[in-house]
Amino acid sequence: MTRALEAESHDTATRETAPSRTDEGSSLDSIFSFQELARLDEALTMSSRETGLRFTLYIGDLGKQTRVRAEELHSHSGADPAESVLVAVSPGQRVVEVVTGAAAARRIPDRACALAVLSMTGSFAAGDLVGGIVNGLRQMSDQAGHPSALRHPH
């Protein structure tokens, strides 16, 4: 007596493990190629390591009130929002918002953010999302410099 195999698959991912799933569903490189993702990853990681701040990048719709939404996202952007910098890009609305926490704003003044945003929008207008983001992150992390704790590690 044979039975048909139970072929129905169950989604066994938990809330914590689901985001790291890579083997199924929407392909990871549907928005950016893996090469571009690697550039983004390196830019985010290196600027965060060099400055001690936490740079995160949000790409998606920001709703009607883009600034309010970006600040709301920033308040959820990690354990210590004061030391984090959120770069929120909404390509559909053609808006980019940079939000710096209170501690980060002392190291990256608003004028430096505006300059980084200016270079980003220049690239975005030419259709180069990744290049603009990478350059903007580099400018902001250069402006922030190294924190004194990292400058003299030993």
Added chain:
Amino acid sequence: MTVVETILVFAGAPLAVIVLLALLIFVPGGRKRVRYKSGQAWDHAPIWYEPHPDGPAAGHGSHAALPAGSSGHATAGGPLGGARGTW
């Protein structure tokens, strides 16, 4: 060289090259990702990239992992800074 050979060499060979290149370019399924152009609608789901946490090699200040399912409380530690831009 006969007439047939001449036609083959001077018309057939270039045509074959052109057809090969056209096939390489226009063959379907080559490129699914559309390149973003300014002003184009963005119908992807929102995505949030964050840096790698410091590995063991980076010997300085370790970031505490977020507690699972935490929603992050808005610790208003002062005024927010930043900038905005449109293109």
